[in-house]
Amino acid sequence: MTTFDALFYHVFQHYKNRKSKKANSIAVFYITFLQCSLLLVLGVFFAGFFKSMHVDTMSAGKVWTLFALAVVFIHFKNWMKYGGRKRKVLNAKMLKNKKLNYSIWLLWLLPLGILGLAFVLLQAV
Template sequence: MTTFDTLFFHFFQHYKIKRNKKANSIAIFYISVLQIALLLLLGVFFAGFSRQMHMNTMSSDKAWTLFVIMSIFIYFKNWIQYSGRKRKVLNAKNLKNKKLTYNIWLLWFLPIAVLALAFVLYQAV
């Protein structure tokens, strides 16, 4: 299991107790936001790197369009991956492992921190 799978099931198990019907949607939303934030951070880093190296590879409009397309792809990939049979198989494997003791507020803060870092990096470039 990947790190994202582990985080997904931690969120799924946490919210399954409180909001049974919405647990899967909340966990998919969290994983998608985290992956999209990491994609944004990488994009800003490579845009700044390209600008420092004086490389003209892509216009800003095309880069934002590509980011939006990749964001939609990430969400639908997660939706398909974690809504079907694979989620049930991974959940059964995850139940055999020990319970995770991550702080849920710290995990919610993680995408916010990545977005803040991307914003700071964008301002520096």
């Protein structure tokens, strides 16, 4: 089980009791948001690195288009991965861990903090 699987399960379990019909959609959105923010930080970091090394391979418009395509791909990958059977397998594996170890506020602040870091790095570039 990966870290993303554990985070998905914790978000899913939190919203399962409150919004039972939308819990899976919220958890898939959370994992997609987290992975896309990590991808954005990596992209901004490498853009700054390549700019300082005077490497000019792609225009900014093409990079943002590539990022948008990656976001769509990540969303559909997560939608397929956590669709039904995978979630049931995760539920069976995590039944031993009844207590959630993470605060839901901390989980939602994690991608927002990563986006803040990407914004700071983007201003430095």
